[in-house]
Amino acid sequence: QSALTQPPSASGSPGQSVTISCTGTSSDVGDSNFVSWYQQHPGKAPKLMIYEVNKRPSGVPDRFSGSKSGNTASLTVSGLQAEDEADYYCSSYAGSNNYVFGTGTKVTVL
Amino acid sequence: QVQLVESGGGVVQPGRSLRLSCAASGFTFSTNPMNWVRQAPGKGLEWVAIISYDGRIEYYADSVKGRFTISRDNSKNTLYLQMNSLRSEDTAVYYCALQAFDIWGQGTMVTVSS
Numbered sequence: 001q002s003a004l005t006q007p008p009s010a011s012g013s014p015g016q017s018v019t020i021s022c023t024g025t026s027s028d029v030g031d032s033n034f035v036s037w038y039q040q041h042p043g044k045a046p047k048l049m050i051y052e053v054n055k056r057p058s059g060v061p062d063r064f065s066g067s068k069s070g071n072t073a074s075l076t077v078s079g080l081q082a083e084d085e086a087d088y089y090c091s092s093y094a095g096s097n098n099y100v101f102g103t104g105t106k107v108t109v110l
Numbered sequence: 111q112v113q114l115v116e117s118g119g120g121v122v123q124p125g126r127s128l129r130l131s132c133a134a135s136g137f138t139f140s141t142n143p144m145n146w147v148r149q150a151p152g153k154g155l156e157w158v159a160i161i162s163y164d165g166r167i168e169y170y171a172d173s174v175k176g177r178f179t180i181s182r183d184n185s186k187n188t189l190y191l192q193m194n195s196l197r198s199e200d201t202a203v204y205y206c207a208l209q210a211f212d213i214w215g216q217g218t219m220v221t222v223s224s
Contacts, residue, residue: 036211045214045216091157098169101147103154
């Protein structure tokens with residue numbers, strides 16, 4: 001199972017928006033509503049930010065939103081804040097009781 | 111407070127074995143499927159294995175199939191990962207996580223090196 005493809009980096013100034021893509025195939029992202037997004041700060045464990053494509057866990061700011069079209073999922077962070085600077089990963093159920101993660105995107109707040 | 115605490119990591123020679131543990135608290139462990147996920151230094155996340163709530167069903171990533179075994183002891187609220195025939199490419203931080211990846215442990219580092 002190949003990793004989902006994400007851009008290595010993305011950036012934006014405080015208050016701006018940034019969108020990260022996550023491209024898979026018709027066997028994973030394209031065929032699953034179990035697409036999630038995680039935020040990971042250096043040396044820390046990943047934190048779930050979005051699940052089931054566009055749902056936010058309790059406590060996650062509504063500045064974070066998710067969507068999906070075909071084989072590509074997206075995470076948008078609106079109103080960028082300094083604490084949003086982190087690595088972001090997507091994941092998807094890939095069928096046959098397998099899961100696959102994305103390659104990761106480093107978000108920089110300029 | 112829901113908490114997962116991994117332990118058992120360390121430095122091990124290629125070809126040797128190691129067993130990781132993940133102690134769960136703050137939730138009903140015995141009703142939750144559990145995952146292991148790893149992250150090589152400077153790299154992305156890789157799903158490793160999942161086990162059903164009762165331990166009867168296991169699934170593995172192709173990269174570890176036949177070498178790693180996931181198991182659990184619901185009486186001890188503990189998840190395990192038995193890692194055999196370790197290779198240098200198994201070097202990573204290993205995380206345990208709930209089925210939906212909504213709760214993660216802090217991770218334990220495994221280094222495979224001679």
